[in-house]
Amino acid sequence: MPRVSMTVNGRPVSGEVEGRTLLVEFLRETLRLTGTHVGCDTGQCGACVVHVDGASVKSCNVFALDLEGVEVRTIEGMANPDGSLGPIQAAFQQNHGLQCGFCTPGMVMTAAALLAENPSPSEAEIRAYLEGNICRCTGYHNIVKSIQAAAAELAAGRVAAE
Amino acid sequence: MPKDFGIGAPVKRREDVRFLTGKGRYTDDLNRPGQAYVHFLRSDVAHGRIAKLDTAAAAAMPGVLRVFTAADFAAVGGIPCGWQVTDRFGQPMQEPKHPVLADGKVRHVGDPIAAVVAETLAQARDAAEAIELDIEDLPAVVDMRAALAPDAPKVHDELASNLCFDWGFIEDNAAAVDAAIKAAPHVTTLELVNNRLVPNAMEPRAAVGEYDAADDQHTLWTTSQNPHVIRLLMGAFVLGIPEQRLRVVAPDVGGGFGSKIYHYAEEAFVTFAAKVVGRPVKWTASRSEAFISDAHGRDHITKIELATDENGKFLALRTDTLANMGAYLSTFAPCIPTYLHGTLMAGNYATPLIYVHVRAVFTNTVPVDAYRGAGRPEATFQIERVIDKAARELGIDPIEIRRRNFVRPDQFPYQTPVAVLYDTGNYQATMDKLEALSDRAGFPARREASAARGKLRGFGVAAYIEACGIAPSSLVGSLGARAGLYESATVRVNPTGGVSVFTGSHSHGQGHETSFAQVVSDLLGIDAAQVDIVHGDTARVPFGMGTYGSRSLAVGGSAIVRATEKIIAKAKKIAAHLMEASDQDVVFKDGRFTVAGTDKSVAWTDVTLAAYVPHKYPIEELEPGLEETSFYDPANFTYPAGAYACEVEVDPETGEVEVVAFTAADDFGNIVNPMIVEGQVHGGIAQGIGQAMLEVAAYDETGQLRSGSLMDYAMPRADDLPSFTVDHSCVTPCTHNPLGVKGCGEAGAIGSPPTFVNAVLDALNAGGFGVDHIDMPLSPARVWAALAAAR
DSSP states (O other), rough: OOOOOEETTTEEEEEEOTOOOBBIIIIISSSSTTSOOOOOSSOOSTTEEEEEEEEEEEESBBBGGGGOOOOOOOOGOOTTTTSSOOOHHHHHTTTTTOOOSSHHHHHHHHHHHHHOSSSSHHHHHHHHHHGOOSSSSTTHHHHHHHHHHHHHHHHHHHHHOO | OOOSSSSOOOOOSSSHHHHHTTTOOOGGGOOOOOOOOEEEESSSSSSSEEEEEOOHHTTTSSTEEEEEEEGGGTTTTOOSSOOOOOOOSSOOOOOOOOOOOOOOOEETTTTTEEEESSHHHHHHHHTTTTOEEEEEEOOOSSSHHHTTTTOOSSSSSSSOOOOOOOEEGGGGGGGHHHHHHOSSSSEEEEEEEEOOOOOOSSSEEEEEEEETTTTTTTEEEOOSSOOHHHHHHHIIIOOOGGGGGGGOOOOBOOTTTTTTSSSHHHHHHHHHHHHHHOOOOOEEEEHHHTTSOOOOOOEEEEEEEEEEEEEOEEEEEEEEEEEESSSSOOOOOOGGGTTTTTGGGGTBOOEEEEEEEEEEOSSOOBOOOOTTTHHHHHHHHHHHHHHHHHHHHOOOOOOHHHHHHHGGGGSEEEEESSEEEEEEHHHHHHHHHHHTTTTGGGHHHHHHHHHHHTEEEEEEEEEEEEOOOOHHHHHHHHBBBBOOOEEEEEEOTTSSSSEEEEEEESSSSSSSHHHHHHHHHHHSSOOGGGGGEEBBBTTSSSSOOOTTOIIIIIIHHHHHHHHHHHHHHHHHHHHHHHTTSOOGGGGEETTTTEEETTSOOHHHHHHHHHHHSSTTSSSOOSSSOOEEEEEOSSSSOOOOOOEEEEEEEOTTTOOOEEEEEEEEEEEEEOOSOOOHHHHHHHHHHHHHHIIIIIIIOOOOTTOBBBOOOOOTTTOOOOGGGGOEEEEEOOOOOOSSTTTOBOOHHHHHHHHHHHHHHHHHHHHHTTTTTTOOOOOOOOHHHHHHHHHHHHH
16 A cells, blocks of 8 residues: 655644545544544535645545645644643633533634634634535534734733744 | 623633644544554445455565454354334334444445455555555435335345334324314425535544453544544444453644544554454544544425414424434434434424424435534524515515524423423523624615625524433434433542542633633632543543533533532531631532631632541541532433524625624623633634535435545535624523523524525515525535526
């Protein structure tokens, strides 16, 4: 079987894959990074969202073999260096933006991508951006609130840094 | 002032940390040494006879360990049903066999026919394609009315017909209700459909079976809301495994909404196959597989009649329902359209005469069972829709007609004519709160503003009540339940004062690890960080009934309170001995034991240590140790209730509906964690709006599920919904459980569908379009068609 090498959460990794092996399978089965979830088989639910070279990608929709040399970031790479919750993760906990936790990794990764593109999104912009992520528990109310809170927190951090 | 911990505080959830860092432990995350994988070959036709099933080529494929068919399960029982309904003639329901793998016939698209166990999932899938299968198509019955025709094809050849049961409730009242309706000055009639739904918890079902020959022990890890129920049903009725040799673990579970209550064939399969092949066997459903193998919800067709006087006073109510069971009886299917539906037909109202007629029907579709609300949404939808229609016919304001008929606060406890006894409530108070929070007074101005933009604006309202805290065991036993519905808890105090609480409730998103710890820390006066909650493992927790029907806090929480009270009583005796006082004089407060009226005191940890190091100990009268168990069987259901309002804008050109505002005023009794309660209501409202506006499991006439994937089935997305206004400040504490709590998990899903539909019809009628009803989901096409017909 062919081999693929990439960087995942800052760590160089490689493994044997079939041509049909999806990135999410490589992450979950080969690397045993089970924080990235599979909620559907049609690219709809967004539970598998990760970042590939900084862009948010549904990892059930790309082949691992096509990703030689890329940098992947998953939910396991979102905490602060000291292991505490990163600002988006902390905002989800503070605002009860998760219940069963299954869609949560994808939601956090999508939220991070949104806030990188648009640091202070409106509620409508947040809701539109979440179109590709389904949550069955929260009714999205507290996910939206969490992302608004994370945006404010990140903005405050930028002001403090300046 | 609310405390920042303990009962009533919005404590942040401790379980979030693992979920937010990718450290959750869901069933599919689990990998056992030597694990093999199973792929199920499922029927792609709704009804047929298996003419040929040859697995030889598949068995020879690379990596295949074994291919299983029904023949392998000849000595094994079928999947059992947990509730027997007795019909209105005193006869038991028709109960078909439900084999683990299809035996001779397939009865719905998705019915498992064969199972390939292989080294890898890809090899199992590849081999399944090499199975030679011929199915002789038989005509499928999909429509419930057609299924009841005398010459309809039978789903089960061994049964007399497709009628599972013909149930009347309360049968003795049928004649009086009929007479009252015939004599009434006004009767409002409505025919409606409660649309079939797919629960779609975000985590697809999964199961891992393992067998340890050394001590003849089976283990099943599964996505379950109630691992002990699975152990009992599967161990005793399907596989014949003694319960002490079978461990069922439900680790982190990614949502349930009812769909993970039931014992499914795949669980029995992996447990059975693990022993046969001598390897752990893992199964994880794809989403498409979930659509055709998870139990569906709702699917009722109903005619309801409401008799009133000229002033809108309710005189009598009668409802006639066809309820779809699907192809087999899922675990609790028969009780949903009967006891969880019929007993709620009084709603919030003092209607004196009620009769409920339900016929349950087998069809060639996926089995139907409880889905968030389970019977109560179906009841509430009918009542609240027919009331709105009656209000329009009688020219009475929709809120006013409800207020005229509410059970009054001074009528509690209120005996309904449909068997249940409401212990407490105040429906006027939640309606008052709703009118204020939703700014109903300002609605005319908002309607004008919408009209100026070419939109029809509507304001819809509904009230709801539900029976939660399921349920008194003796009562449900008399109604056909084949299980008790108590809950268990063990509170284990460790020598150094920390506490492990073992609960029979199961958390799959509800946050029990946080809220249950709040309860125990509040009672013991110790830091919640010293209290750990353990659930979901039959090897660790006492026999428990699990989580569904908004029962965890009302029943499971009550068991925890009772066990903790026993701990306190024993600890006081130990403390009294340490202080050389009478235990009657010992006061326990804020984690300290004091002799009343003295300055003598000992700390919690002095007592916990003495319990396990009993050097100075009343050993003649008390055993060492500090661990207590309680099995709490509730005295009654609990009755959460509330009033909901929805505002919509309808585009008269396209039929598109936008939910502009949604307000919920709920009475859940006492609240342990308001943050979690609000989250439950948000999620319930979203599922209810999903049912009313977007979702339907649509079958074609041949029994193919047309909305069989997330591409086709319209789940609510973030941009379909507004932010919600929710309130739980109206509190009438439950009178019969120690916390005074009622439950909040299903309310949103029960109250919101009629609220939404009433809002759309208000928009249409106020806009000059005379439309009585539109069946859910109110898609743009359906709304547009109703507008066109009314033009």
